[in-house]
Amino acid sequence: MERRKEGMTLVDAAMDEIIQLILDQDMKEGDRLPNEYDLAQQLGVGRSTLREATRRLVSRNILEVRQGAGTFVSDKHGVPEDPLGLTFMGDDPGLALDLLDIRLMLEPEICAVVARSATVEQLEQLERYCKEVSRLIQDQQDYSEADKQFHRYLAECSGNRVLRNLIPVITSSISVSIATTKDEHRLMTDIYHHQILEAILRRDAAGARYSMIAHLSSNRASVTKNMQFH
């Protein structure tokens, strides 16, 4: 048992050194790490230690192994699949409301920032995402992925790197809300998305902020109503 504990510590140290290597060399997503032999030499560890460290960094979404091609810096920026432990909260109906309350803190502010600072390319892309949600809603199709893409892109356009890593809060909330409200909110979603988009396009920060509040608040009312009938 002592030996195993010692092994764990070696693995932890190797993990830290790999992270430091990525930061020191300013490696970006998709960059390839040195091959196993060279990296083990460089870190002064055995290959089994390196393999375990790599496996654990893969599970933390810091590295990505492509079979036959090598080990790369992951494009998931070290953000775990479920950073907020939502899986673990089950399907408590209160969760939909807790998630919406957090979004009400984050997304109106995001909209204001994006209205002020988005580039022309970002505005065009945002418009495309908004139209895609519209099209799916009009066609009575499943629009949840497109809806997530619209909100995700808004958060990305804010330029705040911590916020980028909070995107799972927003996207999980969309699935939970659609499920909780039995999707009765789809037509309102389309109307509000357009209000938000138009405010951003005319660089109206207050308008964008309040349209997002209206969108989320209307969603919140719908979730609350469905919880009462539960």
Place this chain on the structure above:
Amino acid sequence: MERRKEGMTLVDAAMDEIIQLILDQDMKEGDRLPNEYDLAQQLGVGRSTLREATRRLVSRNILEVRQGAGTFVSDKHGVPEDPLGLTFMGDDPGLALDLLDIRLMLEPEICAVVARSATVEQLEQLERYCKEVSRLIQDQQDYSEADKQFHRYLAECSGNRVLRNLIPVITSSISVSIATTKDEHRLMTDIYHHQILEAILRRDAAGARYSMIAHLSSNRASVTKNMQFH
């Protein structure tokens, strides 16, 4: 290689079943899972698959193994050590600002909710945490852990379970801010904490909200100044 991939899928399935078991039986933190033999039987998997699944759930902070005592539901609620991949952002000075901007979205709202809904016990505890930060600041001691405790407790008192899992954003920001401003902000911290506490004690939601904005904004000004001189 095919075999390994198949093995991974078995492990993934076992992980999902263990999570489902915890949710179905409404197991809480600290509850013990069935022993390895029984659990392997129950899930219909081999012990090596179960061990790997357990290891990965431990690394996701869903389970905790206590040597000789068994496997337990972790008190970390499945929230990873570094849910926002902050380790991976290095020490970019812009990070302090990005973190503060997120806190400015979350914490004023938290204060308003806490002013309205905190129990008498929570108010007393909050007062104790506030006094502890004061004492350390007056005594010229390291107060960062106590400062984190004050802000962490505010977030916990909000009763929002998603927010509880976002606490690392707040606590990481405190370390980064203190480092970035070379701690020139310590006396102001004490003054603002008291303002926040007093507003909450008199159930003044707007006062609590704006005192938190003042606190974070003053911090933000200090971080910005230090970035310019960098």
